[in-house]
Amino acid sequence: MLKEYPNLRQHEGGFRRLFHDDYFDLYVWYDREGGRISGFQLVYDKLDYQRSLTWMEDEGYLHNKVDEGERTGTSKMTPILVPDGAFDSMTVTERFRRESEGIDPAARELVLGKLAAFDARNVRRFA
Numbered sequence: 001m002l003k004e005y006p007n008l009r010q011h012e013g014g015f016r017r018l019f020h021d022d023y024f025d026l027y028v029w030y031d032r033e034g035g036r037i038s039g040f041q042l043v044y045d046k047l048d049y050q051r052s053l054t055w056m057e058d059e060g061y062l063h064n065k066v067d068e069g070e071r072t073g074t075s076k077m078t079p080i081l082v083p084d085g086a087f088d089s090m091t092v093t094e095r096f097r098r099e100s101e102g103i104d105p106a107a108r109e110l111v112l113g114k115l116a117a118f119d120a121r122n123v124r125r126f127a
Contacts, residue, residue, distance in 0.1 A: 001021060001099055001101070001102055002019040002020060002021050002024060002026060002099050002100050002102065002103050003019065003020065003021065003102070004017060004018065004019050004103065004104075005017075005018040005019070005020055013032065014029055014030060014031060014032055014038070015029075015030040015032060015035070016028060016029050016030065017030075017104070017107070019100070019103045019104075019107070021099055022046065022047065023044060023045065023046060023047070023095065023099065024042060024043065024044050024046070024095075024096065024099060024100075025041075025042075025043040025046065026040060026041070026042050026043075026100075026103075026107070026111065027040060027041045027043075028040045028104075028107045028111075029056075037057075037106065037107065037110050038056065038057045038058075039054070039055055039056035039057055039059075040054070040055055040107070040110070040111055040114070041053070041054040041055075042054075042092070042096070042111060042115075043066070044092055044095075044096075049065070050065065050066040051063065051064060051065045051066065051084050051087075052064050052065075052066060052081060053087060053092070053115075053118070055114045060122055060123070061114075061118060061122060061123045062123060063083075063084055063087045063123050064081035064083060064084050065081070065083075065084035066081060067081070087118065087123075089115055089116075089118045092115065093112065093115040093116065096111065096112070096115065097112060100112075
């Protein structure tokens with residue numbers, strides 16, 4: 001079950017919340033003016049093949065895998081997001097629906113709505 005991380009460091013220009021468990025990290029971004037949700041990043045399958053689906057109100061969707069920055073024979077580098085293939089929206093949506101029952105209802109409903117509306121043809125690509 002997703003739980004809110006209580007002491008998330010904030011940055012200028014907006015407010016964010018983090019909900020997490022062993023499978024998901026959900027970052028939710030709010031605009032400062034109205035407190036409206038302006039985007040989210042759902043990191044999933046954290047222990048196996050970590051990927052993320054990001055949705056931003058003014059930019060749309062982005063699907064990535066997390067490159068942990070580990071290279072044989074070198075020191076560990078900072079993890080980065082790199083383009084990834086297909087997003088299994090049905091599997092992720094069903095698991096998120098189960099694991100997110102206890103989080104903020106507005107955030108949960110927005111994420112579920114965006115997962116339902118996901119269309120791979122509308123995913124932004126890195127230039």
